[in-house]
Amino acid sequence: MKIGIPRVLLFYRYYPMWKAFFENLGLEVVPSSITNKEIVDTSVETSVSEACLPIKLVYGHVLDLKEKVDLIFIPRIVGLEYHTYMCPKFIGIPDMIRNAGLKIPPIIDPIIDKRNFRTGFIRGFFELGRFFTKSSTKIIKAYVEGLRALRSYNERLKMGITPLEILDNRNFRKDNLKLKIGIVGHCYEIYDEFISGGMIGILSRLGVRVLSMEMVDWRDILKEADVLPKRLFWTFGRELYGTARYFIKRNLVDGIIMVVAFGCGPDSLIRELIERDLTKPINFPEVTVTIDEHSSELGLITRLEAFVDMLARRKQYENNLSSVW
Structure with missing residues (x-):
């Protein structure tokens, strides 16, 4: 099974973790193409006009994946730290895409929310893992491998x-x-x-x-x-x-x-x-x-x-x- 990850929003922050997590659950990860004029034009044509350009780009990148994958991963990220929120459009982007009439593969949108719970991150990944396996052991292993990949990535950034x-x-x-x-x-x-x-x-x-x-x-x-x-x-x-x-x-x-x-x-x-x-x-x-x-x-x-x-x-x-x- 192939799962697509749009090259937008927090892709350049978390992609190594997402890739390692999905691959350890047996999925093939397919990122969307690097942004080009065709993707931008498609994004502007299909998105809501009042959105900022980064949000509009989600539409074009999702359509870029349309014929390449079986599922599309668009996490619903509510908050990444205690008592703060993400942009409302980040929270609502899975629903915006679903209701745009794009005729795309099913969207996987786990909730990632660390506003009130320190465990909010791992809860989101458990919810995500349940789409593909009932084994908690497999999910934990995939999550640990994802954290390891993210840690290695961040060390290189530093x-x-x-x-x-x-x-x-x-x-x-x-x-x-x-x-x-x-x-x-x-x-x-x-x-x-x-x-x-x-x-x-x-x-x-x-x-x-x-x-x-x-x-x-x-x-x-x-x-x-x-x-x-x-x-x-x-x-x-x-x-x-x-x-x-x-x-x-x-x-x-x-x-x-x-x-x-x-x-x-x-x-x-x-x-x-x-x-x-x-x-x-x-x-x-x-x-x-x-x-x-x-x-x-x-x-x-x-x-x-x-x-x-x-x-x-x-x-x-x-x-x-x-x-x-």
Whole structure:
């Protein structure tokens, strides 16, 4: 039996775990194709118009798998940490796809919810495993193998290797990188090279080493977000703010690039918080890149080249960043 995993949303965070879990239960895992113009066009035609581009892409990637698999895996992720929620569209995306009239294979949508229960993650995988076997032993073994694969994947990320190099066999320049830029954005925006305009590759060719949230311990990021007087409601919002503060506070980067999806309310709020609390008080270099289905790669290249040139001149001639930490 073949199960398809759309290359969207949390694919670049959890795919190694999902793949190992399913393979240990005897399934063949088939990821959807890397995003291309055909997938984007199909996504826009079939999705709801008010959704952000990352949500729209789910439709196109599901249709890409339509003739390739027997089942499609779209987890219903409610929360990844205590008392916080995912975006409502993340929670509802399985139902949105089911009711879109796409005539696709059955959707498997276990609930992953860690808001109130520490065991919420493993409960979701037990629910998932029950679709394929009644043996608790097999499910536990598959879950342990999945955790092992995820741990190995995360260890490689902490070494500065990007998910694109691990999962998509991309190669980026490693030598003579004179600048460091932190990309603050969601994995499904940064590592989808079509909608991000190949941002990481462009920066690599410009002699920039890229740092992202995936290269930092998740607990350290959330600790940085806890300094806010009121706890942020969204898990992803906490991640963005914590990542920016982690990079800036420790002087790990020369500048940061905020990547936000057009139409995402929480992202626009977090961007304002980062600018008000972290970048403006110390005049820290920052640029925001907004993505949607109309984004231009040429326009992105021009903005990135200008930003990198500005950072290089600043580092060479000014070298006078103050600190408020």
